[in-house]
Amino acid sequence: MEKQPLIILTGPTSVGKTALSIALAKAVGGEIISADSMQVYKHMDIGTAKIKPSEMEGVPHYLIDELEPEEEFNVVRFKQLAKAYMEEIYARNKIPLLVGGTGFYIQAVLYDINFTENETDTTYRSYLEQLAREKGPEHLHGMLALADPESAAQIHPNNSKRVIRALEYIRLTGDRISEHNEEQRRRESPYRFCYFVLNKERAKLYETINQRVDQMIRDGLVEEVKALAARGCTRDMVSMQGLGYKEILAFLEGEYSLETAIELLKRDTRHFAKRQITWFKREKEVTWIHKDGFKSEDELLRELLRILEEKM
Numbered sequence: 001m002e003k004q005p006l007i008i009l010t011g012p013t014s015v016g017k018t019a020l021s022i023a024l025a026k027a028v029g030g031e032i033i034s035a036d037s038m039q040v041y042k043h044m045d046i047g048t049a050k051i052k053p054s055e056m057e058g059v060p061h062y063l064i065d066e067l068e069p070e071e072e073f074n075v076v077r078f079k080q081l082a083k084a085y086m087e088e089i090y091a092r093n094k095i096p097l098l099v100g101g102t103g104f105y106i107q108a109v110l111y112d113i114n115f116t117e118n119e120t121d122t123t124y125r126s127y128l129e130q131l132a133r134e135k136g137p138e139h140l141h142g143m144l145a146l147a148d149p150e151s152a153a154q155i156h157p158n159n160s161k162r163v164i165r166a167l168e169y170i171r172l173t174g175d176r177i178s179e180h181n182e183e184q185r186r187r188e189s190p191y192r193f194c195y196f197v198l199n200k201e202r203a204k205l206y207e208t209i210n211q212r213v214d215q216m217i218r219d220g221l222v223e224e225v226k227a228l229a230a231r232g233c234t235r236d237m238v239s240m241q242g243l244g245y246k247e248i249l250a251f252l253e254g255e256y257s258l259e260t261a262i263e264l265l266k267r268d269t270r271h272f273a274k275r276q277i278t279w280f281k282r283e284k285e286v287t288w289i290h291k292d293g294f295k296s297e298d299e300l301l302r303e304l305l306r307i308l309e310e311k312m
Contacts, residue, residue: 004090005312006191007097008106010035010280011198012273013243014208016291018051020198021099023301025059028097028308031089033082034063035100035109038242040078041069043228046221047244049212069228069239079108103279110195111187124171128164143167150178156275161238189285194311196304197280200291209269216244217262225249243269287311 007030009021025032034040038048042065045052050064062085067073082098082105089096098106107113132140137160144163145152151166169177199205225248233240235249244265251261280286287307294300 003190003192005095006086006110006189006193007095007308008035008110008193008195009097009099009198010101010103010106010196011289012205012276013101013269014049014212014273015198015200015205016208017099017101017198018049018055020297020300020304021097022055022057022059023297024304025097026057027301027305028095029093030095030097031060031092032062032097032099033085033089034061035078035082035098035102035105036063037073037078037102037105038239039064039100040067040073041065041071041239042067043069043231044224044239044242044245046216046219046224047242047248049216069231069233070237072238074238075104075108078102078105079113082109101276103276103283106195107283110189110191110193112190113181113187125164125168128167129160132160132164137163140164140167148176148178151176154178161241192312193285194308195283195286196289196307197283197286198289198291199277204292205273206270209273210266213244213262213266213269222248222252222258226252243272 007024007028009017009024011017021032024030036048038044039050040063041048044050051061063078063081066081086096086109098109100106128140137158140160140163141152141155141157144155144166147170148166152163155162155166157163166177169175169180173180200208221244225245228240228245229249229252235241235246240246240249247261247265247268250256251258256264289300289304291300294303
């Protein structure tokens with residue numbers, strides 16, 4: 001059976017994926033599925049740099065504004081929803097475009113990765129969550145570094161959710177999650193795909209990130225987070241752990257000044273972009289597109305279309 005086509009357009013935060021994704025979708029008869037862990041949430045527009053309906057130019061978008069901030073979103077749920085939308089898109093003889101910067105989500109769909117979910121016994125998870133509250137996320141990360149050094153190197157110490165999942169996986173299966181992921185990564189994709197990673201010179205990318213954060217503040221990020229706090233959103237929710245939300249929430253709770261919150265947000269976003277690039281460098285069959293080498297978006301689009309014709 002012939003494999004179905006799939007286009008991926010990704011890259012670090014602030015690299016400029018949105019406008020290009022619209023142009024590409026229009027050129028190939030595509031529809032866009034957001035591969036972003038935060039844009040799925042309603043009422044969270046400024047901090048996620050979410051595309052506005054007026055900017056979509058008639059291109060259908062999925063997994064944007066679908067969940068309330070109180071709901072949990074993870075890679076397992078993403079994969080289920082994304083695959084269901086892809087079936088709908090194929091049924092209309094259109095091409096799905098996975099667009100966004102969450103590499104783990106993209107990988108899950110691209111290689112149809114099997115996630116071992118075990119929800120029956122949550123005792124150990126509850127114990128780890130309690131440990132994180134009492135001794136801090138670094139303690140948990142230290143436990144993981146001893147049990148699975150490779151996973152610990154890839155997971156940020158503050159990302160307690162992923163640290164807990166990795167420790168829980170060891171407890172449930174006796175295997176390291178890094179080995180499971182490596183095995184899954186060697187799978188062949190069920191799709192005929194083209195995987196574009198946009199990038200640009202590091203200094204220029206960091207400058208764009210800093211400018212974007214300043215623009216978010218001007219656009220009302222503080223007010224957006226205030227409204228979320230007023231509806232009862234707290235720091236332990238998955239949605240509020242996103243960049244821009246946790247820093248501003250800490251400012252609103254009096255932990256530090258707005259100026260410090262903005263500087264932390266810029267720094268954390270730059271670090272995040274660096275981790276994203278590292279992730280994409282580890283992926284196979286990726287086509288890197290260096291934006292600095294193109295005079296215009298039109299020229300860039302023509303190059304993507306040329307590669308697509310060659311590959312697909």
